[in-house]
Amino acid sequence: MARPTQPALIRLTHWANLVLFAIMAGSGLRILAAHPMLGAVGEEYRWVPFQGTRPPAFLTLGGWLAGARHWHFAFASLFVLNALVYLAYFVASGEWRRRLFFPRRDARNAWETLLHDLRLRRAAPGEHGLYNGMQRLAYTGVLATAPLLVLTGLALFKPVQLPRLTALLGGYDLARALHLGVLVALAAFTVVHVVQVALHPRTLVDMTVGRRARHEGGPT
Amino acid sequence: MSRRRPSPLAPFGPPRPDPSRRAFLAAGLRSAGLLALGGLACDSARPRAGFLGAMERLNERFERALFDPKRLAPELPEEDDTAPEDFPAYKISRAFPAAPAGWALRVGGLVARPLLLSGADLQRLPRTSVRVRHHCVEGWSAVASWQGARLSEVARLAGADPRARYVEFRSFDAGYWSSWDLESALHPQTILAYGMNGAPLAMEYGAPLRLYSAVKLGYKMVKYLTEVSFLPERSGGYWEDQGYEWFAGV
Numbered sequence: 212m213a214r215p216t217q218p219a220l221i222r223l224t225h226w227a228n229l230v231l232f233a234i235m236a237g238s239g240l241r242i243l244a245a246h247p248m249l250g251a252v253g254e255e256y257r258w259v260p261f262q263g264t265r266p267p268a269f270l271t272l273g274g275w276l277a278g279a280r281h282w283h284f285a286f287a288s289l290f291v292l293n294a295l296v297y298l299a300y301f302v303a304s305g306e307w308r309r310r311l312f313f314p315r316r317d318a319r320n321a322w323e324t325l326l327h328d329l330r331l332r333r334a335a336p337g338e339h340g341l342y343n344g345m346q347r348l349a350y351t352g353v354l355a356t357a358p359l360l361v362l363t364g365l366a367l368f369k370p371v372q373l374p375r376l377t378a379l380l381g382g383y384d385l386a387r388a389l390h391l392g393v394l395v396a397l398a399a400f401t402v403v404h405v406v407q408v409a410l411h412p413r414t415l416v417d418m419t420v421g422r423r424a425r426h427e428g429g430p431t
Numbered sequence: 432m433s434r435r436r437p438s439p440l441a442p443f444g445p446p447r448p449d450p451s452r453r454a455f456l457a458a459g460l461r462s463a464g465l466l467a468l469g470g471l472a473c474d475s476a477r478p479r480a481g482f483l484g485a486m487e488r489l490n491e492r493f494e495r496a497l498f499d500p501k502r503l504a505p506e507l508p509e510e511d512d513t514a515p516e517d518f519p520a521y522k523i524s525r526a527f528p529a530a531p532a533g534w535a536l537r538v539g540g541l542v543a544r545p546l547l548l549s550g551a552d553l554q555r556l557p558r559t560s561v562r563v564r565h566h567c568v569e570g571w572s573a574v575a576s577w578q579g580a581r582l583s584e585v586a587r588l589a590g591a592d593p594r595a596r597y598v599e600f601r602s603f604d605a606g607y608w609s610s611w612d613l614e615s616a617l618h619p620q621t622i623l624a625y626g627m628n629g630a631p632l633a634m635e636y637g638a639p640l641r642l643y644s645a646v647k648l649g650y651k652m653v654k655y656l657t658e659v660s661f662l663p664e665r666s667g668g669y670w671e672d673q674g675y676e677w678f679a680g681v
Contacts, residue, residue, distance in 0.1 A: 245568075245569040246570040251513060251571075251573060251574070252513050252517050252518065252572065253517030254513075274476065275475065276569065277478060277674040277676075278475030280568070280675075282475065282483065284487070285483050285487065286486075288486075369681060370564065370566065371645055371680075371681045372497045372498060372499065372502065372680070374504070378505075383572050384572060
């Protein structure tokens, strides 16, 4: 029996994540605006670009530092809760099999897809299940990176009460740089993701109302 | 730090006189709608209300549960010191305020023996030094060493009443003040500091006496101290009353 391309719980957590991620990113950028330098006072990480530049106001949420902090902390737990619901379903339903990147299965397809997308190869790669290798690589990358957002966030929230976590992440200031770095990486992913969806609008329909797959060829 | 912006709901105060009944009804409906929404919605200018406020209360319970009164922040080596001229110094008054003549620290509230401690009295108490990371709500952090007397020692001398669950700190910096939970105030790394980096505390950093702690954000550490009161109920603070978190632990 064909399973839906996007099961209900995946669709639900996906769209909830969009809203929650936007709130967390916007309020986080407003918090950053209060002190847009990274690193300890007097010894900034010079290699980080755009230091001292406040994020543009239209990207921020919360209006002022206290407001943004309240938004950030109010929605942080919902953001994590939503991710945990997704993760539990992801594991229990076996969805991980057709979504995660397995090098042996997906590397070749990922490479061919990349060459095709870059117009370096004319022939389209063969049917590869729900996602092609590049998609699996990207989504797996997001799943591997996103926990770092939560862990660095906790280290910034409670550097004294969670000393081992903070030390593991290289200390308070490095955790702060990492927190922002992961946000930038996920934002970059989101931009590519949205472009891809615009190029293949059908995926948007699948992610919204769900659709029963008529057939699902290839390895799953 | 940014000041509080005027509330976007401010124009919704007294309705403008309008003889039209329809306008009056419309205004009434609008007010009712706004009030209903206000209970649920997130208003950055009023973070203690609505959903943001409810989540903050929940968050504070989580913070207080996570707080371990025996856990010490790591003492840092001297090489971690921020260059003294780079250590930020904030104030509320226009200029860094000077101590009034005959300055002494008043310790009162729910205590068996109210105290009036001069600088010399404080220096006679067991001297302790901490070098821990200072965390500002804005996101910067800095390191210096601070010398002073443990607040727990002062509480013991004054005979703080067990019913006093909160401690209020007043200063002579134009109305700056804050209040703390007792557990954080009695933390071994919470001190009344009269020295910084081995020298007497400079005016920019709160001379003659300031609060310094490993377990709170910078805005809780009141500088230019005049009064410490042990209280049964919690009070607010300069930034706290404007919407910043009250607990503000790290």
